[in-house]
Each structure stands twice: as structure tokens, then as C-alpha cells.
Amino acid sequence: MSASVASNAKDLAAELGWEAVIGLEVHIQLRTESKLFCACANRFGAEPNTLICPVCLGLPGSLPVLNARAVGFAVRLALALGADVHRRSIFARKNYFYPDMPKNYQISQYDEPIVTGGTLDIGERGAPRPVPIHRCHLEEDTGKSFHPERQGDRRETRVDFNRAGVPLIEMVSEPALASADEAYRYLTRLRQLVRVLGITDGDMEKGSLRCDANVSLRRPGETTLGTKAEIKNLNSIRAVERGIQAEIRRQAKILGGGGRVEQCTLLYDVDHDVLQVMRTKEFAHDYRYFPEPDLPPLEVSEAEIDAERRGMPELPAERVERFEKKLGLPAYDADVLAADYEVADYFERVVAGGAEAKAASNWVMGEMARASKERGWSVEQFAAVVAPERLAALAQLAKRGLVSGNLAKEVFEAMLEDPGDPEAIARARGLVQESDPSALRPLVEKILAAHPGPAEEFRSGKEKAFGFLLGQLMRATEGKANPQVARDLLREALEKTGSP
Amino acid sequence: MTEHWKRSAGDLARDVTAGRVGAAEVLDAHRAQADRWDPAVHALLARDDERARRTASGKLQGPLAGVPFVAKDNLCTRGLRTTCGSRILEPYVPPYDATVIARLAAAGAVLYAKANCDEFAMGSSTENSAFGPSRNPYDTERVPGGSSGGSAVATATGMSAFSLGSETGGSVRQPASFTNLVGLKPTYGRLSRYGLVAFGSSLDQVGVFARSVADCALVFSVMAGPDENDMTTRPDGAFALEGLDLSAAGGKGLTVGVPRNILSEGLHPEVARAQTRAEEALGKAGVRVKEVHLVPPAACVATYYLLATAEASSNLARFDGVRYGFRAQPADDLLSLYTKTRGQGFGPEVTRRILLGTFALSAGYYDAYYRKALQARRRIRADLLAALSGVDALLLPTAPTPAFRLGEKAMDPLAMYLSDIFTIGANLAGVPALSVPCGFTADGLPVGAQLVGPALGEGTLFRLGAALEGALGGERRWPELVS
Amino acid sequence: MAIDRDTVRHVALLARLELSEEEIERYARELSAVLDYVAQLDALGLEDEEPLAQVNETFPPARPDHARPAPITREEALSQAPASDGTYFLVPPVVEYLEP
Numbered sequence A: 001m002s003a004s005v006a007s008n009a010k011d012l013a014a015e016l017g018w019e020a021v022i023g024l025e026v027h028i029q030l031r032t033e034s035k036l037f038c039a040c041a042n043r044f045g046a047e048p049n050t051l052i053c054p055v056c057l058g059l060p061g062s063l064p065v066l067n068a069r070a071v072g073f074a075v076r077l078a079l080a081l082g083a084d085v086h087r088r089s090i091f092a093r094k095n096y097f098y099p100d101m102p103k104n105y106q107i108s109q110y111d112e113p114i115v116t117g118g119t120l121d122i123g124e125r126g127a128p129r130p131v132p133i134h135r136c137h138l139e140e141d142t143g144k145s146f147h148p149e150r151q152g153d154r155r156e157t158r159v160d161f162n163r164a165g166v167p168l169i170e171m172v173s174e175p176a177l178a179s180a181d182e183a184y185r186y187l188t189r190l191r192q193l194v195r196v197l198g199i200t201d202g203d204m205e206k207g208s209l210r211c212d213a214n215v216s217l218r219r220p221g222e223t224t225l226g227t228k229a230e231i232k233n234l235n236s237i238r239a240v241e242r243g244i245q246a247e248i249r250r251q252a253k254i255l256g257g258g259g260r261v262e263q264c265t266l267l268y269d270v271d272h273d274v275l276q277v278m279r280t281k282e283f284a285h286d287y288r289y290f291p292e293p294d295l296p297p298l299e300v301s302e303a304e305i306d307a308e309r310r311g312m313p314e315l316p317a318e319r320v321e322r323f324e325k326k327l328g329l330p331a332y333d334a335d336v337l338a339a340d341y342e343v344a345d346y347f348e349r350v351v352a353g354g355a356e357a358k359a360a361s362n363w364v365m366g367e368m369a370r371a372s373k374e375r376g377w378s379v380e381q382f383a384a385v386v387a388p389e390r391l392a393a394l395a396q397l398a399k400r401g402l403v404s405g406n407l408a409k410e411v412f413e414a415m416l417e418d419p420g421d422p423e424a425i426a427r428a429r430g431l432v433q434e435s436d437p438s439a440l441r442p443l444v445e446k447i448l449a450a451h452p453g454p455a456e457e458f459r460s461g462k463e464k465a466f467g468f469l470l471g472q473l474m475r476a477t478e479g480k481a482n483p484q485v486a487r488d489l490l491r492e493a494l495e496k497t498g499s500p
Numbered sequence B: 001m002t003e004h005w006k007r008s009a010g011d012l013a014r015d016v017t018a019g020r021v022g023a024a025e026v027l028d029a030h031r032a033q034a035d036r037w038d039p040a041v042h043a044l045l046a047r048d049d050e051r052a053r054r055t056a057s058g059k060l061q062g063p064l065a066g067v068p069f070v071a072k073d074n075l076c077t078r079g080l081r082t083t084c085g086s087r088i089l090e091p092y093v094p095p096y097d098a099t100v101i102a103r104l105a106a107a108g109a110v111l112y113a114k115a116n117c118d119e120f121a122m123g124s125s126t127e128n129s130a131f132g133p134s135r136n137p138y139d140t141e142r143v144p145g146g147s148s149g150g151s152a153v154a155t156a157t158g159m160s161a162f163s164l165g166s167e168t169g170g171s172v173r174q175p176a177s178f179t180n181l182v183g184l185k186p187t188y189g190r191l192s193r194y195g196l197v198a199f200g201s202s203l204d205q206v207g208v209f210a211r212s213v214a215d216c217a218l219v220f221s222v223m224a225g226p227d228e229n230d231m232t233t234r235p236d237g238a239f240a241l242e243g244l245d246l247s248a249a250g251g252k253g254l255t256v257g258v259p260r261n262i263l264s265e266g267l268h269p270e271v272a273r274a275q276t277r278a279e280e281a282l283g284k285a286g287v288r289v290k291e292v293h294l295v296p297p298a299a300c301v302a303t304y305y306l307l308a309t310a311e312a313s314s315n316l317a318r319f320d321g322v323r324y325g326f327r328a329q330p331a332d333d334l335l336s337l338y339t340k341t342r343g344q345g346f347g348p349e350v351t352r353r354i355l356l357g358t359f360a361l362s363a364g365y366y367d368a369y370y371r372k373a374l375q376a377r378r379r380i381r382a383d384l385l386a387a388l389s390g391v392d393a394l395l396l397p398t399a400p401t402p403a404f405r406l407g408e409k410a411m412d413p414l415a416m417y418l419s420d421i422f423t424i425g426a427n428l429a430g431v432p433a434l435s436v437p438c439g440f441t442a443d444g445l446p447v448g449a450q451l452v453g454p455a456l457g458e459g460t461l462f463r464l465g466a467a468l469e470g471a472l473g474g475e476r477r478w479p480e481l482v483s
Numbered sequence C: 001m002a003i004d005r006d007t008v009r010h011v012a013l014l015a016r017l018e019l020s021e022e023e024i025e026r027y028a029r030e031l032s033a034v035l036d037y038v039a040q041l042d043a044l045g046l047e048d049e050e051p052l053a054q055v056n057e058t059f060p061p062a063r064p065d066h067a068r069p070a071p072i073t074r075e076e077a078l079s080q081a082p083a084s085d086g087t088y089f090l091v092p093p094v095v096e097y098l099e100p
């Protein structure tokens, strides 16, 4: 989580005396079993050119056949965004030549997309910030090109069509984001949402989410939009943020020097933090969109929409509310936990295992987060080592006073290596605290005998001598005495022995 | 030995099924016709006698058991070269069969060759084939029509008992009328387009050539019906022969409408005579003939050449020398790979149409051309359906002239386009149309009559076609091979 | 409407067609003639007409989301390729990167 990166980007444009206007286009790769227009497997990482057929290879005479689940996924996303699902939408051909596009046109949607409107809330605690969505439409992915390395012997570009025809939703925001930080939050929230919805694995490394950004600057207060530049293939959340910052700097420099921003398409190289111009306006494409004659109009029935509505999972915002209202968590905890649905799921299992909500939250946000970070574990990997039920058991030990807060942390540390039951671990390692008076009394007697002086001082009213004696007792028990019990026994003994 | 090549598909299938004749013998008879005729008419491209013989010697069942046929070279055939009559696909061997090919095979039919055609089905004479023109067997100085010319010639000369062509604007009906055949353009969506190399997707349909209406109906019934690989097929597209009266009297009580307003001026006298012959023949067969009105067909041609080319410009984009087919050498950068491969791979007519279609869709011209053509299409369809509303079918000529000379129109695209003037309407409206032989001109050239019906009206067209057939009657006039 | 040579050049580039100067000249002429011919559509008064892109009104339903094994092998696919290395299709180096 590059939250730090995010914050230092809070408002770069403003620092430079400008207002940034940013719109994001995100391509969401859908997690269907088969491709959008053929029954080839939609699978990442297979041997090149093995998930292919006449349709996704664009062989002469082949025709597209629409995958119903992909349509359902678009409806699900629309419902989550509060957007309009159009009963009837049209597939269109986007015509341009590129080697990894088998037909040299992409089946997409143009002037009649399946989804329009809706909002994505990127607000933080207490301050909702709904970003208006322009549209979402269905389209097919291209194959993958492997371009010759700069230095390296091969001259050709190699093409793999396994990805060709994989279903995508292109989600286009209105130009309503004001900073790289907002773009960062938009993408983070969107990623959470689509993973909760189960329509994609959201894995940006695998290209499951791919982002393009439109950026323009204007003077604060101006209402007209400046000339925009489009940054393509921002394929990590970090790249989105850095790329936009770089573009804001670039445009501010041009405008600051009295120049004009030229409409263009840029590529951002996140490793070297450089933007390179890919295309200028003169070479802008003419995509010649027209209705796809091989596919009927896409019709979505009321029943299909209801089915998706019924299958709708709890959305992140709803979960935050439940964590606060039903589990009584502080707003901060609820926010952090719900921000990652896997973490939230784990947390809920810890609570279900018998831990108090706040205690469970402390363990998950504290020790669990730390341990996972140190070991680079995913939630799944952590759960494999420390099942939620075991963490719940540990929380209960602490509650029962069997282990102190500090010792509990030691037990937790031990649980990472030892699959045993927490109480067993605590006992085996002597981490259980001593609360049994009969076990502590002899020690108390010993200490009073060994330190008559302080005992005398206490009786003559010097309260601070009590602290010394208690310290001795704790040392003698290596800190395992239950502090409360130890205090009571010591007083009791001092009074008793004090009576003539 | 009986001349199997003269016999109908129905008869052959019955005899093969009953074991009265072997499929191999039937196949050989047709292949012998190909050996005799093809040097003179160039109907065929790839031929696979070997596998055909293997198929024929295997167990064959179904309504077309052992019936040899050829398919237009824009229909994909697994393992058999499919070029679309284009240099750009010269080396191409498809890994799958078109649905119609698979359905015919399942019905026992035996494919043994691919038929020549205008490149990517773009043309009306088969002169645009990259592999040389086909010739009309009734006069080898004349064209067989197109774009499905090779398929027509094959069935007209007995190389095959029937054949498959494809239609976008008349490419089956016009050659049928030029070669004394029955030619069907089905209702859009009734035959699967899966495996038919696309030209104008919203207009394309596979079509059937046969020497009789009965054979045409039989072949059609075997292929018709929805296909899970083609979302533009109609769920209600299946066609059953049961209860279809194809007797000479089967048309009694039906009504045909004649659009006189478009037949008045500029019609070739022989074609006008044939039209009169058809009206009288149907009248004798108890069919009522009345007059109807249609929009001037020139509007159809204009609309067609915008829509078909626009769709084609996109459909043909995939031929780029990357995944299959011809690649120009040397091509050291991507742009020249594309432009050289396509520049050298496509012939002039295809290039012309890709340019026109690309222009019609391009920024700034879309509304004035492509969109306007879509609006015209709705008007033309409404007008055609209105004309059909009071009648069972329309009766009009298939083509404005009999077969013309090779080269006669090759230099004048517009003149060539106009030879589809009477057929294009049915494609734009997506309704079925049937061309039926309607006699010969004074100098022995066939002329066809065209019946156009409402969507799913094939049955009615077959009844009327059979009635016309019966009324005109007589021995079939086969072409003679002059050596 | 008349199409000039530059328009033909532009359209030819969009369509990735290499044309000689003679061809450009000829197509400009022929396409202008065709466009003059199609101009007759203006006489039909189509302003209020809804565009019609497809004639059918009933269609088969969308496909259930089930994957089947690839019906063609990589070898089959690459056997048709003008250039391949046995694993990939090969094209000249691509400089412009683009994703849908």
C-alpha cells in the first residue's frame, strides 16, 4: 500500500497553481469460464496459442456467439454503481489494424452501451466523494504482443492469441477527479468493489485491471476544460498515480511557459518515471464504428437484472456500516477492515470464533497485519498458518486473564511456528500468568522476610516502599504474577505481619 | 451405362440408399463430366477426388446419400483449400467445415470440389476471380453470371447434381438465370453463415443451385434451421418438405404481383418476353396475376453498394498476412506488411469496394452515406413488404439482360452493378427469392424468372416455381460442348 | 460528390492498401462516379426514417458460460501462418503499443 506516495500527491496541481481535471478509463478483465464470443477457456498463463479456435483467431467465416455470464457481470457492476442498465444495447465494431487483434476490428459497444451513469464513492470517513461514471460497456480483449527487447537478438514481435476474446468491461468515469491521489483512491476502491462482486480477480500484474487516464489542467475557477492528453497502459495503482503526477508536471511546465498543450496519447514508463508521446492528433485513429451485423441487439430482461440483484454480495460501504452499528467497532477500525474484503472476512471469522469485536479488530489490524507484512503473506497464506479460530482462542485467553497483554503477543508469535492450541502453547512455554494466591503467598512471605526495612517504612506510612516490594515480587515470578492478585496479597501480608 | 450426371439429386439418393447404384459410380459419372467440361468453362478450383472417393465408398445415409456436389470457394471446407477466388487466400486451408457443408455431409451428400467465384463474392460475372473467369456453357464467349458462377456452371453441365453458392445482392439468382438453373436466395437467417466467408454480413446468405425446384427444396430442407454458431440464424428457420405440393397444379389459387412500374423502360426485349411467358404460364397453372408498385430499383442498388461495401471494408480487414494466407515480401515494418500484402493480395474490384466502404464509414461521411443507406434500407424493406402484403409473391425478371460477353462490363463498375438491379431488393429486405428457368433467347441463352416472397415464404416460392416449371415443361435443354 | 486523390490516399491508408499513383487516379474517378449515383438517395426524403442495420427480430439466446477444449491445435493454427516460430505468430517489430 503506497499510501505515503498517495498523500504527497494530494494536490500537486494546486501547488503549481493549476487545477487538474482527470478522467479514468479502466478495462476490467472478467473472470468467466469461457471467452466473450467463443467457448475457449478464459485462463491466464496457458501455453501460448493453445486456447484458440476459429472465432478468437478471426479465421475467415467464423462468427461471434455471446457469453451470457459476461452480460450478467456487467449488470452486477451497474447495480453496485447505482447505474442504469439498458434493456437494449448494441455491439459495434471498432476498426483499426493491430497484429494482436485477430479480425482487425474489436467487437465493442459505442453509442448504445449496456450501462450508463452511476457513481463510485472514493470518499474517506465522514466525507463522501461520489465520482460520476459516464458509462460501462462490454468488449473483447486482444491477444498479447511480445515486442523485441531493445538489446536482444530477435527482431520480430511475437503474438499469442490466448487472451484474444477474453471479456472486458470498459468503465469510463466522467472527467471528475481532481488529483493523482483521487485517481489512486478511485482505482483502489474500484479494485475492491469488482473483487467483492466476484467479476474479476483484480490482479493488476496479470492485467486484470488496466487503466488509461485523461489529464488536462485549467486555472482554478475556470469551467471550460483544457486540452487533454491521454496516458495509456497505467498498469499498476502506483503507475496510475505517478503517471498522472508526471503528466500534471509536464502540462504545468508547458502552460507555465506560455505554451499550449497538444492533444496526444502518451505512454508512461513507471520504472524510469518518464512519459513518451505515442501518437499526436494528426495520427489520431478513425475507428469507423458501426453496428456489429454478426450479433443481435443485446437485450437484458427484468428477470436477469433481478437475478443479479438477488445474488448481490454485501458491498464495502454496507460492511463498514455493519461493523460500526452491529459490532460496535470504532469508525476507523471499520474502515480499515472493510477496505480489504479478505481481511474483513478473516476478521468476521475471528469474531465468529468467540472473540470480542474490538479485541479481534486489534489482533487483525495489529499483530496479524505486522506479521503478514514481515513475511509478505497474503490473508490466505496467514490464515493457513493461523486459522481465525486459533486467533479467537488466543483473544479469549487474554480476556480470561490467563495471559497478560504482553505475554499474549508472545503466544501469538509462537503460534506462527507452532500449530498447537494457544492455551497449550502458553502453558508449555510458561507464558501463563500466575493468579493463584496459594502459589504466590510463600513468595510474599519470603520477600517480606528478606526486606524488613522497606516493610517497616511502609507501615510507618511510606507508600512508595510498597512499589519496591511489589517489584521484588514480580521479579521473583519473572513477571508472571497477575499484578492485581500480587498487589492484594502483598497488602494483606503487610497488614497482618504489622499487627503487634 | 445410365448417365447419372443427368439425374436429379432426389433420384440418385433414392437409388444409392436402396443399393441400386453405388455412390462411387455416381461420383465417377459427375467427375467425368468435370473432366470433359472444365477445361472449357473453368468452373472448379480445388478438387479432392481422393477423399470424395473415400467418402463415396463409405456407408452413406440420408436424404442426399451419395449425391455429389460442389461448393462455392467462399464456404470453408476442412482440409480443402478455400481461396474465395482471391490471391490473398491462395494458400489457405481451413481447419473447420461451414455448418451448411457439415449438414450436407450428414445427409449423405459427397463434396468433391470447390467452385470458382468472383473474388470474395464481389462481382456479377465471375470475371473477378484471381484464378481466371468461368465461362457460360451455353456460350463460352459469355459470362455465367456471378459471383457464384463456378457453382452454377458445375450444376448446369452435370459436374454436380446441385451446388452451393452465396448471395449478397443476387449472386445465386443471376447466374442461375444465365445458366438455366433454379437458384434460391433464402430468408436471411434461415441458413447458417458459419463458415461462409463474410462479404456483407447483414445481407449474406448461402444459396442453392439445382436443375429442378424439387431438388432445390430438398437440399434447402437439409440445411435450414438455427445454428448455435451463428446468432443471426432464426430460431424458427427450419424447413420441412412434408405437405409441400410441387405438382404443376400446386400453385392453384395463389396470387403473384408484377411491379410493372419498374419493368416499363430499358428492359432487354428477350427479358421482357420471358416475363410475359412467365405470367402466362402461371396464369395457365391457376395462379392469379395482379399489378403492384415498387420503389425504383436504382435506389436499391445505391443503398446496397454503400451497405455491402461498408461491411466488407471491415470484414476483409482480417486478411493482413499475419495469421494465414498470403504475405507480401519483403515486409520489414508492420505498415508495409499490411499495405503491400493487401495491395498485392486483393484484386481491383475488391480494392474498389474496400475503398468505397471505408470512405462511407469514415469520420465526416458516416451520416451522409452509411447512415443514410441504413435509412433507405428501412424504406426499401417497408416498400417491398407493402407490395407483398396483397399477394403471395412478386414475379419479376431475375436479371435485366441475358448472359453478357466476357469483358463487356468489366471496365465499367456501375454497368456491372446494375445487372443486380432486380435481385438486390430481396437481400436488403432479408426476404427469400427464387430464380426459375423461363426459356431461352433466340440465340439460345437461358433467361430466368424471379419469385420474391415474404420472410419464411420459401414453401410458397417452391410451389409457384414448380407450377412455372410444369407449365413451361419440356425436355431439359443441356448445353453442348463445342470443341 | 467528387472524391479527390488525397481522399483516396487517406482512405487507402485507413484500409491499409498500397496503391500506385495510376490506381489512385483511377479509383478517384470511379468512386466519384459511384457517389454521384448514390446521391439519388437524397431524393427519397429519408430524414425521418429510422436506420435499419439488421432485418431479423427474433434471435437465439446468449450462450451459457461453459469452456470446451480448444478445437484446433497450435500446430494447425500455425501451419497457416506466413511466419511463426512454432509457438508464436511472428510479425515485423511493432513500435506503437495499443490496448483496447
Ligand SMILES: [Mg+2]
Binding pocket: A027, A139, A170, C099, C100
Ligand atoms: Mg476499450
Ligand SMILES: [Zn+2]
Binding pocket: A035, A038, A039, A040, A051, A052, A053, A054, A055, A056, A057, A165
Ligand atoms: Zn476461441
